[in-house]
Amino acid sequence: MSLRTNPPWEDVQNYINGKWQPPSGDDSQDIINPATGESISSVKFSSSDDVDAAVSAGQEAFEHWRSTPVEERIQPLFEFKQLLEDHQEELAEVLVQEHGKTRAEANGELRRGIENVEVACGIPSMMQAGSLPNAAPDIDETAVRKPLGVFTAITPFNFPGMIPLWFLPYAVATGNAFILKPSEQDPVIAERLFELLEQTGFPDGIVQLVHGSVDTVNTLLDHKGIEGASFVGSTPVARTVYERAATSGKRVQAQGGAKNHIIVTETADLDFAAKKTISSACACGGERCLANDIAVVDEDIYDEFVDQVLEEARAQTVGYGLDDETDIGALITPNHESRVRDLIATGVDEGAELLLDGRDVEVSGYENGNFLGPTVFGDVDPEMTIAQEEIFGPVLGLVSVNNIDEAIDVLNRSDFGNAASLFTDSGADARKVRHKADVGNLGVNAGTAAPMAFFHFGGRKDSFFGDLHAQGEDMIHFYTDKTVYIERWPGN
Known part of the structure; x- marks a missing residue:
């Protein structure tokens, strides 16, 4: 059949x-x-x-x-x-x-x-x-x-x-x-x-x-x-x-729901981490509970990482999902698209730096679609709304921290505990995150901590x-x- x-x-x-x-x-x-x-x-x-x-x-x-x-x-x-x-x-x-x-x-x-x-x-x-x-x-x-x-x-x-x-x-x-x-x-x-x-x-x-x-x-x-x-x-x-x-x-x-974090240390492969960060935040239009939409980055490599993230985000193609060149498809409903747009506006109002604005994206031939392009915020304070609430859209916030301990603290202050990812070349940092991160799914040098079917799908807190x-x-x-x-x- x-x-x-x-x-x-x-x-x-x-x-x-x-x-x-x-x-x-x-x-x-x-x-x-x-x-x-x-x-x-x-x-x-x-x-x-x-x-x-x-x-x-x-x-x-x-x-x-x-x-x-x-x-x-x-x-x-x-x-x-x-x-x-x-x-x-x-x-x-x-x-x-x-x-x-x-x-x-x-x-x-x-x-x-x-x-x-x-x-x-x-x-x-x-x-x-x-x-x-x-x-x-x-x-x-x-x-x-x-x-x-x-x-x-x-x-x-x-x-x-x-x-x-x-x-x-x-x-x-x-x-x-x-x-x-x-x-x-x-x-x-x-x-x-x-x-x-x-x-x-x-x-x-x-x-x-x-x-x-x-x-x-x-x-x-x-x-x-x-x-x-x-x-x-x-x-x-x-x-x-x-x-x-x-x-x-x-x-x-x-x-x-979820509010997942990526931690990027000074020893990470930044090119690899940037690609996986954008993929994690924007895949499926960001509409997934494993989307890592907050990147917590060591201050020593923050500026370099921001540049690479923006380069990767600008390379994404927004369009109809059946077109082979499309990287990011449509959001599920106009109401949901409107909610994501409102959260982007809230991020601007609360003082985050809008490094890349995806709200003006246009998809030729699909003017009635629910499309948003990749949106990237810099200088995000962990107490801001966009750092606390699940957005469920192709939006990434970047937070600068002094060290791995501060990064773990930012992660653990979230009400959610679904997933997190760490990019590092330090076994000591990886071990510290493994023992201290209060999440149910944790990836190391993996952009999305999605367990295979023979492991349970974790989750903690809210x-x-x-x-x-x-x-x-x-x-x-x-x-x-x-x-x-x-x-x-x-x-x-």
Whole structure:
């Protein structure tokens, strides 16, 4: 089969109990190509009846799926992985048109998602717990992992092809049923993923898709038939999701916002660091929780680093994501573009030096697109708004510090603790940052601290609410609980 890549597309549908059906709620919204401003589809929101139907189907399917041999449970995932690879280019094209990122970024996102499917295929080994013969006289003890029921994930607009795959493969491989509620801003890619999942052999009700907005999310979080919820999005919403789901007695993991820092020491390869700094701050239009949008630079090399950063930033091409020469695509909505512009204006008002202004960028032929060029501030005070708030746009702030200790202090004063990167040739500095930086993902001479799928995706402070993170071994613990089996056979 080939996937539908050329809009306009039909209205987005739910996938419940193995059947495609339109959501039955009253509200809806258009899906807009961020680069052209054109409507490419529409999504109607699900009613509480739709959610009830999905949960009921998931519960019924779970009763058989939980006892299905684990080797059989992972076979559809092997098929899914192959289908994702076979259709990666088509999926990337869909992703560009509804999100705005570049084709290269879309392919990279999908590759990361595929890696999670690969890791989940190893569940037979990862799900093993532990045993201890003769734990007491004539007693053997064994811990056995068991699935729990129906789980949901509420995923964001910025990585709509990857982040659902942080959760879905692990949930179903461990023996649970799963309901995805994707972002209403770019839900077509989720529909395409489920068109592929439909071919893989999962029983009806094991993987389901419901569309909607706030009311749909709240219905899922409050539903007694949902055992746990995963969320990725802004910090205020993550906190609300965490509190609401926990109040309903659910397991919950909620990834929030970020304000990530790059530290550049006097021993760093400045050319390399400048390239990676701009890539980190501006890739995907800066709309990612791993964007390092504050560079904390040793004062001895600050001026030289600024020059190299500006050279790299000016070399970026802003344009339509399907054009091969484009480095930075469109932002998701006009409202979001306006918010980023307001934060740039705030930076100017608060006294930061605007070294490069991306607000006047024009993309010929796409005058209705939501475009911003790379924007660079110098002499940023760590207390300024642009140094404290997540911008989610292609904006970089530069801070000068006296030494590595001051740099770490700037980093740790942030309310967020998602990620950071260090550029250095000093092992002593690297060790100091490793031990003192209060972040969940830390890269050394790597512009973006993105963990591979077999490691969990970290986060601390206001960047994460919960105990168990996405990806890797944490997902096995989140989607299962352990029963301890205590065994004695008198007379043997």
